[in-house]
Amino acid sequence: MEGNSAFHDAVLRMLESLLSQVALGNREAFEALYRETAARLFGICLRVLAERSEAEDALQDVFTTVWRKASQFDATRSGATSWLAMIARSKAIDRLRSLPARKNRADLELAEDIEDPGASPPQQAQAATDRAQLESCLEQLEPRRRALIRAAFFEGSTYEELATRLQAPLGSVKSWIRRSLLQLRECLGP
Amino acid sequence: MSAVDVPPEDTDDLLAAELVLGVLDSTQRRDLQARADSDRAFAERVSYWEGRFAPWLNDIQPVEPPARVWSRIGQRLGWQDADQASASLRGSLAFWRTAAALSALVAVVAIGALFQRPAQQVPVVSQPAGQAVTTLRHDDGTAGWLVSVDSARGSVLVVPVPAPANSQGRVPELWVIPAGQAPRSLGLVSGDRPWTVTVPANLRATLVSGSVLAVTLEVAAGAPHAAPAGPIVAKGSIQAL
Numbered sequence: 001m002e003g004n005s006a007f008h009d010a011v012l013r014m015l016e017s018l019l020s021q022v023a024l025g026n027r028e029a030f031e032a033l034y035r036e037t038a039a040r041l042f043g044i045c046l047r048v049l050a051e052r053s054e055a056e057d058a059l060q061d062v063f064t065t066v067w068r069k070a071s072q073f074d075a076t077r078s079g080a081t082s083w084l085a086m087i088a089r090s091k092a093i094d095r096l097r098s099l100p101a102r103k104n105r106a107d108l109e110l111a112e113d114i115e116d117p118g119a120s121p122p123q124q125a126q127a128a129t130d131r132a133q134l135e136s137c138l139e140q141l142e143p144r145r146r147a148l149i150r151a152a153f154f155e156g157s158t159y160e161e162l163a164t165r166l167q168a169p170l171g172s173v174k175s176w177i178r179r180s181l182l183q184l185r186e187c188l189g190p
Numbered sequence: 191m192s193a194v195d196v197p198p199e200d201t202d203d204l205l206a207a208e209l210v211l212g213v214l215d216s217t218q219r220r221d222l223q224a225r226a227d228s229d230r231a232f233a234e235r236v237s238y239w240e241g242r243f244a245p246w247l248n249d250i251q252p253v254e255p256p257a258r259v260w261s262r263i264g265q266r267l268g269w270q271d272a273d274q275a276s277a278s279l280r281g282s283l284a285f286w287r288t289a290a291a292l293s294a295l296v297a298v299v300a301i302g303a304l305f306q307r308p309a310q311q312v313p314v315v316s317q318p319a320g321q322a323v324t325t326l327r328h329d330d331g332t333a334g335w336l337v338s339v340d341s342a343r344g345s346v347l348v349v350p351v352p353a354p355a356n357s358q359g360r361v362p363e364l365w366v367i368p369a370g371q372a373p374r375s376l377g378l379v380s381g382d383r384p385w386t387v388t389v390p391a392n393l394r395a396t397l398v399s400g401s402v403l404a405v406t407l408e409v410a411a412g413a414p415h416a417a418p419a420g421p422i423v424a425k426g427s428i429q430a431l
Contacts, residue, residue, distance in 0.1 A: 082244035131245035
């Protein structure tokens with residue numbers, strides 16, 4: 001929808017403008033950026049770290065990183081929302097790795113696609129296009145591998161954890177995921 | 191067979207994909223993150239995969255973090271005063287520190303925000319969390335300020351687009367012009383910093399589709415003014431979303 005697309009563009013430009021001012025050490029811009037994005041980024045941290053206090057710590061990691069690395073943001077390479085979201089996910093996974101081994105997660109059953117319970121219709125036109133491309137390329141993978149990629153992404157599980165939960169050899173799991181990634185790369189294009 | 195045979199030029203791409211997918215252990219992650227900081231070609235591979243998987247993150251529901259997170263971020267960055275004030279208030283104080291004459295205005299607005307809840311949920315535009323965004327443009331079409339309206343919280347974030355300033359000592363004042371009505375002041379904003387305006391409860395109902403937001407240049411004294419005296423330097427319609 002055109003209205004949503006204009007909204008998305010305006011949000012992106014606002015976040016880019018804020019990031020460029022954060023890069024210059026502007027604290028007001030940093031605070032405004034926090035107000036605009038903290039809830040979304042906290043949601044991402046909570047998705048990886050079920051423990052709330054850990055997710056709060058991860059969110060602190062996210063914003064201290066944003067403060068230090070805002071100058072590395074390059075609007076020609078990535079959108080501001082993607083850049084921030086991926087920092088959040090990355091910091092959450094770093095923190096997940098630093099925790100003692102998790103209680104045994106349920107065995108993975110990859111016979112069918114695991115639907116993401118949090119899924120909602122994409123809100124922006126560009127996001128919808130990117131989303132459609134990702135999904136259509138995933139469709140080309142064998143269903144079990146598609147489910148494996150999805151589980152790996154949303155749970156932040158290591159190869160070792162996935163192998164344990166699938167009760168499959170580590171080498172096979174690595175091989176399935178790597179082949180899937182190469183196939184995705186082929187489909188997604190440069 | 192435990193490995194996938196890949197051409198050497200694809201190895202980095204695969205490593206970047208594994209890093210973004212999140213399947214590597216902490217040592218591998220640290221090594222590759224350090225590499226991305228110094229190796230631009232590798233950083234571009236990481237950006238590529240981040241961009242491809244980012245749509246999945248759009249699905250995740252936002253969750254408001256507790257206020258203590260912001261204070262702790264301030265502490266970690268060595269900001270002594272971050273502990274005492276909320277993000278918005280501290281931002282206000284920092285900005286207005288050199289404009290002591292206007293501190294009474296800030297106090298009035300802040301107190302107003304404490305006591306006045308939104309009279310109703312104003313349907314601005316169907317966007318996440320009751321938000322609308324618009325651009326206030328100069329006559330020549332260039333962007334002057336980006337504005338984010340949060341009707342639920344009754345706040346308006348005004349972010350200037352960097353441009354040479356030639357305001358001759360006057361300051362930008364933000365106005366809301368409801369369809370067919372006279373401009374109502376939302377107070378002074380900044381020409382060079384992001385600034386959050388807390389909208390008085392009696393004006394929140396004006397933050398709807400069809401209203402125009404405009405910036406004029408005014409003398410600081412006496413703000414918020416009853417009516418604009420200076421020309422409109424930028425404007426945008428909430429309906430133009």
